[in-house]
Amino acid sequence: MAVVFRTCKSLSKNAIFTRGISSSLRLHSQKPPTPPEPLVNVDVDDKSGVAVVTLNRPPVNSLNTPLLSELKNIIKGLEDNKSRGMILTSSSETVFSAGLDLMEMYNAPKDKLSAFWTTLQSTWLALYRSSFPTVAAINGHAPAGGCLLSLSCEYRVMVGPKFSIGLNETQLGIVAPPWFVICMRDVLGHRQTEMALTSGRMFSAPEALKLGLIDAMVTNKAEAITEAQKFIAQFAKIPPLARKLTKESVRQEGIKYMEDNMIDDLQMFMDLVTQEKIQKGIGLYLASLKKK
Numbered sequence: 001m002a003v004v005f006r007t008c009k010s011l012s013k014n015a016i017f018t019r020g021i022s023s024s025l026r027l028h029s030q031k032p033p034t035p036p037e038p039l040v041n042v043d044v045d046d047k048s049g050v051a052v053v054t055l056n057r058p059p060v061n062s063l064n065t066p067l068l069s070e071l072k073n074i075i076k077g078l079e080d081n082k083s084r085g086m087i088l089t090s091s092s093e094t095v096f097s098a099g100l101d102l103m104e105m106y107n108a109p110k111d112k113l114s115a116f117w118t119t120l121q122s123t124w125l126a127l128y129r130s131s132f133p134t135v136a137a138i139n140g141h142a143p144a145g146g147c148l149l150s151l152s153c154e155y156r157v158m159v160g161p162k163f164s165i166g167l168n169e170t171q172l173g174i175v176a177p178p179w180f181v182i183c184m185r186d187v188l189g190h191r192q193t194e195m196a197l198t199s200g201r202m203f204s205a206p207e208a209l210k211l212g213l214i215d216a217m218v219t220n221k222a223e224a225i226t227e228a229q230k231f232i233a234q235f236a237k238i239p240p241l242a243r244k245l246t247k248e249s250v251r252q253e254g255i256k257y258m259e260d261n262m263i264d265d266l267q268m269f270m271d272l273v274t275q276e277k278i279q280k281g282i283g284l285y286l287a288s289l290k291k292k
C-alpha cells in the first residue's frame with residue numbers, strides 16, 4: 001500500500017520560548033513537534049488503484065467541519081487521479097462514525113453552523129456522485145450521519161453481529177433532511193424507509209442484512225476490506241465513463257435535489273436547529289451521552 005497524499009499540515013516550528021526563573025525569555029532548541037494525526041487517512045493500493053479511506057477522529061469519528069472538509073478534499077483528489085475505487089472505513093474498533101458532531105450544532109454561532117452544514121452538503125454530494133465505485137466497510141456502530149455516509153456508498157459490508165446502523169434522527173427530536181431520506185429510499189424502498197425513519201430505529205447488523213440496509217456481514221475489519229475489494233474488482237473491465245454516467249443517471253434524484261436546493265436546505269437546517277427546544281434537546285442528549 002502506498003500513501004498518496006495526506007491532508008494534515010505539518011508544523012514548522014522547531015523551537016519554543018519558555019519563561020525562566022528570572023522571568024527572562026530564553027530560546028530552547030527542541031525536536032520538531034509531532035504533526036497532528038490527519039482526521040482522515042488515505043492509502044492507495046499501487047496494483048489495484050483502490051483507496052482505503054479511514055476516518056480517524058477518536059473517540060467516535062463524529063463528523064465536524066474539519067473532518068468533512070478533509071474527506072471532501074480526499075474524494076476530489078481521488079477523482080483527479082482517476083481512482084479505481086474507494087473503501088470508506090474507520091480507525092476505531094467499535095465505531096464507524098457517531099454521525100454529525102453534535103457539538104457543531106450546539107450553541108454554535110450562525111456563521112459556524114452555516115459553514116458546518118454547507119461543508120456537509122458538498123462532502124455528501126462529492127461522495128454520492130463520485131465517479132469511482134465506493135464501498136463502506138462498516139467496522140463499528142453507524143448511527144445517523146454514520147449511516148448516511150454508508151448509504152451514500154454503492155455497497156455496504158458490515159462487521160457483525162454486535163454493531164448497529166440506522167438513521168435515528170427522530171429519536172433525538174430532529175428531522176432527517178430530504179437527501180438523507182433519498183439515500184435510504186435508494187437502498188430500502190419507500191415502505192421500509194418510512195418505517196425506519198419515522199421510528200428512528202437502529203438495526204443490529206443481522207437485522208440490517210435481512211432488511212437490505214447492508215449487503216454483507218462479516219466478522220472483522222480485514223474481512224470487510226476483502227469483501228469491499230471483491231465488490232470493486234467486479235468493475236475492472238467496465239469502461240469507467242459508462243459506469244460513471246450510469247451511476248449519475250441512477251442517482252440523479254439525489255444529485256438534482258442537492259444542486260437545486262442547497263440554499264433552501266441550509267435555511268431549513270438553520271431554522272430548525274436554532275430553535276430553543278431543539279437546542280435544549282441536543283444539550284440533554286449530549287449530557288446523557290457523557291453520563292453513560
Ligand SMILES: CCCCCCCCCCCC/C=C/CC(=O)SCCNC(=O)CCNC(=O)[C@H](O)C(C)(C)COP(=O)(O)OP(=O)(O)OC[C@H]1O[C@@H](n2cnc3c(N)ncnc32)[C@H](O)[C@@H]1OP(=O)(O)O
Nearest residue numbers: 062098099100101102141143144145177268269272289290
Ligand atoms: C421538510 C423537511 C424538513 C427538513 C429539515 C431539515 C433540517 C435539518 C435538521 C438537522 C438534521 C441534523 C441531522 C443530524 C444527523 C446526525 O448525525 S446527529 C448525531 C446523531 N448521533 C448519535 O445519535 C450517536 C450518538 N452516540 C452514540 O450513540 C455513541 O457514542 C456510540 C454508539 C456511537 C459510541 O458509543 P461509545 O463507544 O460507548 O462512546 P460514548 O462513550 O458514547 O462516546 C464517547 C464520547 O463521544 C461523544 N459523542 C458521541 N457521539 C457524539 C456525537 N454525535 N457528537 C458529539 N459527541 C459525541 C460522547 O459524548 C463521549 O464524550 P465524552 O468522552 O464523554 O466527553
